Amino acid sequence: MSSEPDAERDAILAALRPVVDGIAATFGPVCDVVLHDYRNPEESVVAVAGSLTGRAVGGAMSEIGMRVLARGDEARDELNYVTRTRNGTLVKSSTMVLRDSTGAVFGALCVNVDVTAVTQVHGLLGALAGLGTAPAELPTTTFGNDIDAVVDALVDVHQSKQRGSWAELDRGERLELFDGLDTRGVFAVRGAVEQVAARLGISRASAYNYLSRARAAHDTSTGGSA
DSSP: OOOHHHHHHHHHHHHHHHHHHHHHHHHGGGEEEEEEETTSGGGOEEEEEOSTTOOOTTOOOOHHHHHHHHHGGGOOOEEEEEEEOTTSOEEEEEEEEEEOTTOOEEEEEEEEEEOHHHHHHHHHHHHHTTOOOOOOOOOBOOOOSOHHHHHHHHHHHHHHTSSSSGGGOOHHHHHHHHHHHHHTTGGGSTTHHHHHHHHHTOOHHHHHHHHHHHHHHHHHHHTOOO
16 A cells, blocks of 8 residues: 555646656647656656657666756756767657655756757858857757666766776776766666666676765765765
8 A cells, every 4th residue: 555655746747647648648649747756766757758768668768867866855856957868869858846744855847859950950040140159069968768778878978088998097086087987976776786787797886986986075075974
């Protein structure tokens, strides 16, 4: 039998399901809308309309969801940010966190709109008008139905920012890598430490050690407690 908080959260999600379809229908095929229940990160997608990001019911949260999950009840809405999918599509997104009556974050409603064509037209008009400015470099966001694929992609991105493989990184760079992954919410996912360790080719104990040291260093730099 559901507890009272879970019953309330279930009711909120049920009320939002028709909203998912309504928003997607309004914007048409350039849009998809995804409803997440973060109580089950590995299968957080409970409703989806549209196919822009390839999501499906029962799929995992994206790296954006991991970041929200890591921030817990301190998470805030992230509105009108533009990212690039791994296939090059430019996506303008908004992630609106869902809270129960106590203020606890338990999910999110995400709206994604393909703005690739709009951006191309904007660039063409700017070129014709002589306003030749280089487009800003946009971050690549991993959307996927498999939480393992999302975690692996984040590890690859953070490792690529370093100068080479794990064996070539110095201690500071290794701590920076783990701090970056932790900040992005990777370790809020069950089993992520083991997965990161395997991806980097290190032992589980080493991964936990670097994560612990990275968190201690982060707390010291931000004035937090360990």
